[in-house]
Amino acid sequence: xxxxxxxxxxxxxxxxxxxxRLHQLRFKGWNTxxxxxxEAYKVQATVDNVIEQxxxxxxxxxxxxxxxGGGVVTDIAGYVASVYLRGIRVGLVPTTLLAMVDAAIxxxxxxxxxxxxxxxxxxxxxxxxxxxxxxxxxxxxxQWRNGFAEIIKHAAVLNAAMFRKLEQYDTTFYRKHPKDLAxxxxxxVLLKMKVVMADEKEAGMRRLLNFGHTLGHALEAQxxxxxxxxxxxxxxxxxxxxxxxxxxxxxxxxxxxxLQYGLxxxxxxxxxxxxxxxxxDKKKTKDQVHLVxxxxxxxxxxxxxxxxxxxxxxx
Amino acid sequence: xxxxxxxxxxxxxxxxxxxxRLHQLRFKGWNTxxxxxxEAYKVQATVDNVIEQxxxxxxxxxxxxxxxGGGVVTDIAGYVASVYLRGIRVGLVPTTLLAMVDAAIxxxxxxxxxxxxxxxxxxxxxxxxxxxxxxxxxxxxxQWRNGFAEIIKHAAVLNAAMFRKLEQYDTTFYRKHPKDLAxxxxxxVLLKMKVVMADEKEAGMRRLLNFGHTLGHALEAQxxxxxxxxxxxxxxxxxxxxxxxxxxxxxxxxxxxxLQYGLxxxxxxxxxxxxxxxxxDKKKTKDQVHLVxxxxxxxxxxxxxxxxxxxxxxx
Numbered sequence: 001x002x003x004x005x006x007x008x009x010x011x012x013x014x015x016x017x018x019x020x021r022l023h024q025l026r027f028k029g030w031n032t033x034x035x036x037x038x039e040a041y042k043v044q045a046t047v048d049n050v051i052e053q054x055x056x057x058x059x060x061x062x063x064x065x066x067x068x069g070g071g072v073v074t075d076i077a078g079y080v081a082s083v084y085l086r087g088i089r090v091g092l093v094p095t096t097l098l099a100m101v102d103a104a105i106x107x108x109x110x111x112x113x114x115x116x117x118x119x120x121x122x123x124x125x126x127x128x129x130x131x132x133x134x135x136x137x138x139x140x141x142x143q144w145r146n147g148f149a150e151i152i153k154h155a156a157v158l159n160a161a162m163f164r165k166l167e168q169y170d171t172t173f174y175r176k177h178p179k180d181l182a183x184x185x186x187x188x189v190l191l192k193m194k195v196v197m198a199d200e201k202e203a204g205m206r207r208l209l210n211f212g213h214t215l216g217h218a219l220e221a222q223x224x225x226x227x228x229x230x231x232x233x234x235x236x237x238x239x240x241x242x243x244x245x246x247x248x249x250x251x252x253x254x255x256x257x258x259l260q261y262g263l264x265x266x267x268x269x270x271x272x273x274x275x276x277x278x279x280x281d282k283k284k285t286k287d288q289v290h291l292v293x294x295x296x297x298x299x300x301x302x303x304x305x306x307x308x309x310x311x312x313x314x315x
Numbered sequence: 316x317x318x319x320x321x322x323x324x325x326x327x328x329x330x331x332x333x334x335x336r337l338h339q340l341r342f343k344g345w346n347t348x349x350x351x352x353x354e355a356y357k358v359q360a361t362v363d364n365v366i367e368q369x370x371x372x373x374x375x376x377x378x379x380x381x382x383x384g385g386g387v388v389t390d391i392a393g394y395v396a397s398v399y400l401r402g403i404r405v406g407l408v409p410t411t412l413l414a415m416v417d418a419a420i421x422x423x424x425x426x427x428x429x430x431x432x433x434x435x436x437x438x439x440x441x442x443x444x445x446x447x448x449x450x451x452x453x454x455x456x457x458q459w460r461n462g463f464a465e466i467i468k469h470a471a472v473l474n475a476a477m478f479r480k481l482e483q484y485d486t487t488f489y490r491k492h493p494k495d496l497a498x499x500x501x502x503x504v505l506l507k508m509k510v511v512m513a514d515e516k517e518a519g520m521r522r523l524l525n526f527g528h529t530l531g532h533a534l535e536a537q538x539x540x541x542x543x544x545x546x547x548x549x550x551x552x553x554x555x556x557x558x559x560x561x562x563x564x565x566x567x568x569x570x571x572x573x574l575q576y577g578l579x580x581x582x583x584x585x586x587x588x589x590x591x592x593x594x595x596d597k598k599k600t601k602d603q604v605h606l607v608x609x610x611x612x613x614x615x616x617x618x619x620x621x622x623x624x625x626x627x628x629x630x
Contacts, residue, residue, distance in 0.1 A: 055595075087516075110398075119366070122401055201402075
């Protein structure tokens with residue numbers, strides 16, 4: 001189907017070595033750049049390297065860049081396409097559950113800098129997104145957890161009905177029932193697209209999608225944690241903070257759902273180091289952090305929290 | 316006046332060492348990053364370095380980045396501001412004639428890559444542009460030529476009346492008559508803004524502003540030439556190409572005006588090497604180059620020229 005969306009003669013696919021190895025036949029006949037897999041390579045040096053290769057291939061402004069992979073790949077492809085020759089067309093083919101329901105949607109892209117997530121990047125919508133659920137067949141367990149962490153996040157801040165549905169099932173069920181999974185993916189894509197269309201630049205509603213991410217990103221930067229694990233711990237923390245700030249009373253339901261999908265809800269960490277990392281978050285302004293809290297399941301709210309108060313949450 | 320546009324406590328000025336040295340007092344009390352001057356530093360490594368410093372200073376999304384300098388500085392400031400934290404506010408204070416009439420206007424920014432001009436960047440309009448003509452008092456001769464090269468370009472493709480006015484005077488006159496100079500600058504800013512507003516993404520009319528730039532950029536990449544010199548030679552070449560392709564008959568007037576403002580109209584160079592560099596230009600698509608040619612003084616036109624035909628122009 002990709003051939004209907006882009007011309008092989010003037011397209012380049014960016015993927016990673018894992019995806020390339022598992023799906024080699026699909027890349028036949030396409031210009032392909034296979035990156036080393038993993039968050040560690042989501043850095044400017046990789047971007048420089050891709051740009052170098054695009055120049056060697058002779059890609060001009062009429063070309064399309066296609067990011068086929070997980071969130072790291074789609075983020076790098078989106079970023080390169082937004083700055084190469086001041087912008088060329090980009091298409092995304094998310095191959096992980098996380099990328100399908102989150103990373104590939106909404107136009108955010110970028111790379112990390114000095115251990116801080118997505119410090120450099122742009123917001124620019126892709127020309128197309130191609131969903132091919134057959135990629136999920138080769139997805140490792142950790143990637144299922146990563147995806148469900150974002151799905152639970154969407155449910156927690158935006159959609160109580162989806163939250164109740166998730167409570168009825170688990171990962172094993174969805175892996176065995178591709179149709180239900182496809183429905184769940186579609187619903188999440190629609191949810192996120194709705195938010196992005198209402199607030200592309202993250203001035204209001206889109207901020208809700210950062211639920212669990214302030215602590216999550218700080219943990220990810222400091223410890224070896226998968227994104228889903230980090231934001232799951234972040235969501236559990238935000239639920240507890242919601243209880244203190246808003247009197248949110250459904251903490252147990254969120255914790256239970258996270259555990260049901262194999263996600264951690266607690267970690268031992270050095271509080272000072274993590275608070276410091278939280279304060280370097282992009283969402284910080286002046287002496288406040290904007291935390292996403294819950295009023296109830298399905299309704300998130302952005303609350304400015306003084307840095308002093310934030311510190312008190314950890315003691 | 317800058318203080319009315321940006322708060323010193325959450326702003327960073329990017330400038331270069333020359334501007335900083337000549338106008339030190341003006342920077343007092345402002346966070347300042349002074350880059351090494353010159354086109355050689357308009358590269359990704361400088362961008363990485365600025366981002367590093369912004370993180371150290373603790374600049375968050377509420378901050379403003381101010382580019383105070385020539386085209387290199389305004390291009391780097393605009394580019395950094397468009398990708399740092401996925402975009403922060405940018406203001407420009409052009410200090411050279413070239414930056415005032417061209418580089419700072421229109422939102423194009425970026426850095427060079429492997430000797431190729433502006434291969435990486437974005438198009439994003441600044442939050443404000445502050446014109447302070449007193450900076451021109453310290454401008455070296457070469458910079459006056461650079462500025463007038465772009466002014467003559469505007470006249471040649473867009474405004475025959477301005478062309479006739481330029482024919483009546485010279486650089487010495489404008490340096491001695493600040494009021495006439497200010498008027499000329501304003502007219503050029505308006506001209507360029509009109510074009511940019513009609514065609515920000517360079518799909519049509521904005522391409523006219525590339526008059527002289529395809530050969531110019533190629534020469535600049537291969538030889539030690541100032542931007543104004545390079546595009547002056549490029550304009551002379553494009554005038555001759557216009558004669559061959561369109562029967563353009565006012566070649567002599569353009570050549571004379573360029574000479575009148577101290578600009579070169581001819582250079583000895585290796586044709587093959589330069590044609591090759593021209594073919595790596597951003598404006599290239601498939602087997603054609605889009606050259607900006609003149610129908611008459613004041614009216615430019617974008618013409619697709621086959622690569623073979625382009626090569627014949629040099630023999």
